[in-house]
Amino acid sequence: MSFLDYFISALFLQAGYNSALVAVGAGLLGMSAGSAGAFIFLRKRALVSDAISHATLPGVGLAFMIMVAFGSDGRWLPGLIIGSAVSSAIGLLMVEWITRKTRLTEDAAIGAVLSVFFGFGIVLLTIIQTMSSGRQAGLENFLLGSTAGMLISEATTIAVAGALAALFVFLLRRPMTLVAFDPEYAATTGVNVRNIDLAMMGLALIVTVIGLKIVGLILIVALLIIPPVTARFWTNQVGSMIGIAAGVGGLSGYVGAVLSAAEASLPTGPIIVLVAFGFFLISALFSPLRGGLASALRHQRFQRRVHRRQGLLSLSRREPIYDGLTLRILRRSGFIRRDGVATARGRVAAAKAARDEARWAVARRMLPEDSAVEHYDGLTPIERMMTPDQIAEIDRMILDQQGGMA
Template sequence: MDAWLRALTFSTGYNTSLVTLGAMLLGASAGMIGSFILLRKRSLVSDAISHATLPGLTVAFIVMALLFGDGRWLPGLMIGAGLSAAFGLWGVQHISERTRLGEDSAIGAILSTLFGLGVVLITVIQAMNTGGQAGLTGYLVGATAGMLAGEAQLIAACALLLLIAVFMLRREFLLVCFDAEYAATNGVRAQRVDMLMLLLLLAVTVIGLKVTGLILVVALTIIPPVTGRFWTDRPLRMVAIAAICGALAGYLGVTLSSVRTGLPTGPLIVLSAFFLFVLSLLFSPRRGMVAMLAAHYRFKTKVHLRQGLLALARQEAIYDALTLRVLRRHGFIRRDNVPTPLGLAAARDAEHEEQLWSLYRSLYPDEAAHLDHLGLEPISDCLPPDTVMSLESRMHPPLRSAL
């Protein structure tokens, strides 16, 4: 526990602190660009891009190993992975636009083919007479334990630049995500913005290879945006929350992995993101399961309360146990189910409200169809005062004086 507290306070050394900062910037940028990809309904593209990096990674390793004797130079590996991922992205776009196959079919074909090619090339590398082959497999699930300070600085700098780029392009991205035709009328070229969006996604994938690995980096572009969606309906707030969740996942994952030697950083980052997702799924005040169950219980209570009061007003017998409990809780009936004076008064009001609602439905059927929970809320809270007064006057027309 003490080791984790030291890691949380950036007191475990320069390199670990730098890796933590780089992972936080990477998580924030992945959460931001992933939010736009999610709103554009193209989240599976990130899976294809991540798996398409493996052939370029292995080819770059082979070339550098043959030329320099060591193929583990990070910038070269990132360039090779980026070129391979760009080719995979071009393949998905080309297949989906030039053939009858959908984008999901194109993603499946590109993902499986390029990843299979990368696995074959890894076996070729393992048979080569050169060093560093074992370190290459760390790019599959991430490997930060042996990360050099220069590599951590490169990842942190690239992630920061990527975060700034996504922030500057957020308006164009939102326009294209929600209405590409309207964006075109405002001078925004949807096809170009789509390509920029995917290129930034590609950059996140390539940068995250060393931190989370090509298999798990896709989780950083999907889980934080989905987590943010639980907390708000506004897209920019969702992007901000996704960035915070991604940064927090990177922070927790790297610090946890530094507690004990051998703990994998990439999987811990993804598990941290999933932990935040589960918390949001359960306790979000908007769409969380607890909030939804509470809202369902409140709605059911209102229904039973209204039906119970109407039954009291019409002197009907009540047999439902929940209705009886709700009426007793509000003091409308005694323990022997006899109505109290307060209950009789509330029943008269409920019957009057029901008559007003019935009259409103018959007079304004179209408007009544668009009201939520019609009849459960006080009519004065749902309708304008002049409408309520008009309904009252129709129910109780004034008596005309005799001539």
């Protein structure tokens, strides 16, 4: 079976019970990571989860050692998950403690906890490598994730925990939204900000420890960050942002797991991350709200409007035009001939622009409080902002002025 055939069959869960379970588990993990990450992103604490995920390593090592000491082979996944949860909780509390009790900022605390816990974890791993008992091979897979040789019981654990985390997000969504946007207001309404912050990070912790096996501890933070950043390109509303982030995370986990199942030698974590980055890239380029393409088009359209308007005003004042872009735009609209002389249509449009400019000038001087004047941008025709009555009033003022001068 070719890679593509296998990929397609796995995508529709036709490639065996085990890989289907892994794919569904990774999808659920991605959904809970995306939705939990959305709150952390809105709270601007994305990198705290990086400290949490690196802090799992000593826990994995210690849990392995303890289980071996009690005579098991040390690879029971729930045991390793509990160990990693304990040590990353300690790491999280250390970040909090350092930022609260000392003058160090949160980023320094994150960097310190991340590197020290990880370094200590590596020390433990090198001790484990020299142990004669226990099956230590495969502990390195927690660094980058692997679904190869995954047991069905492990996949079920991940799927159930992922679903629980998603439920937890759903239950806590209101206080978490409040705290993410306005912690002071949240505090005045009686929400315990510190507890909600801890709950938010607790969610990141849950996602991290259940993601260890699939994505690995170095890259799991990507599943908490990339989906919300991607979602932010498509919406300005919290509810839909969380939904989109969950969707992007779920799809990334699912597609990534399927891809890596189709090519067993590839580590799962990096593939899932790159799939998520693919979604981000598409959004960053093509989202109509904030995407690069949309804002480039908006910029170009705005530039053209400015050049057209200024060109017409110059025509009406019979000033020479030198700017290449202005000339091109006027020529293409049929306002001037190739030699730069205004056409009949051009003279009409120029006169209209001049009249509009004069009306705006009066409106801005005489009616500074008017809501239309507050939105003056020098480009929009006054007919679109004011009623015919108002414009007639403005025209009367212009006539009065001219009468006064004459």
